Amino acid sequence: MSTSEIATVLAWHDALNSQDIDTLLQLSSDDIEVGGPQGASQGLAALRDWATNAGITLVPGRMFVHHGIIVVEQTATWATEPDKSATLASAFRVVEDQVTSTFRHPDLVTALAATDLSEADELTDN
Numbered sequence: 001m002s003t004s005e006i007a008t009v010l011a012w013h014d015a016l017n018s019q020d021i022d023t024l025l026q027l028s029s030d031d032i033e034v035g036g037p038q039g040a041s042q043g044l045a046a047l048r049d050w051a052t053n054a055g056i057t058l059v060p061g062r063m064f065v066h067h068g069i070i071v072v073e074q075t076a077t078w079a080t081e082p083d084k085s086a087t088l089a090s091a092f093r094v095v096e097d098q099v100t101s102t103f104r105h106p107d108l109v110t111a112l113a114a115t116d117l118s119e120a121d122e123l124t125d126n
Contacts, residue, residue, distance in 0.1 A: 005094040006123065009070045010060060012092070012099050017057050024051055029098040036104035055079030058090065064112060064121040068094050071111045071121075091115045 008027060015024035025044050033042050034050055041050070057077045064071040070092045077085045089111035093101045105111035112118060 004097050005068060005070060006063065006065065008094050008097050008099060009063075009072060009092050012102075013058055013060050013072075013074075016051055017059070019051070021048055021051055024048075027097075027099055029095070029100045032099060033101040033103070035102070037106070040103070061087075062108070063123040064117045064119075065123050066115075066117050066121045069115050069117060070094060071108070071115055071117050073108045073111075 012024065012027045015021075015027060025048060028044060028047055030044055031042055032044065032047050033040060034047050035041075055078050057079075058072075058074040059076075060072045060074055062073040071089055072092065073087065073089045075085050076088050087108075088104060088106055089108040090102055090104045091111050091114060092099055103111075103114070105114060112121075
């Protein structure tokens, strides 16, 4: 586990949630893959487009880490329905302090299965 990988993913969330698109792009590789329930795309232009238009806030919760893969359980809210929230999870790959891919999953179980991580990979304070 690398502290810098975790810090990168947390900073990525902060940038997304504050709509600091420049920082979000700096934390991401040029060929980042972005995927979710509406499909996948690649590159910084696609990330910029998604981050600008999705109207989503993702508050990180539990984290699972193994060899550059980080799965984050998140509380999501959308600008179009601010009183409604959902718990979902995203899988990140971090290489040299840049997010190279992020894929949103409907729940933690699905995200862990997609990445071959398990409850044993949970980041704890111990």
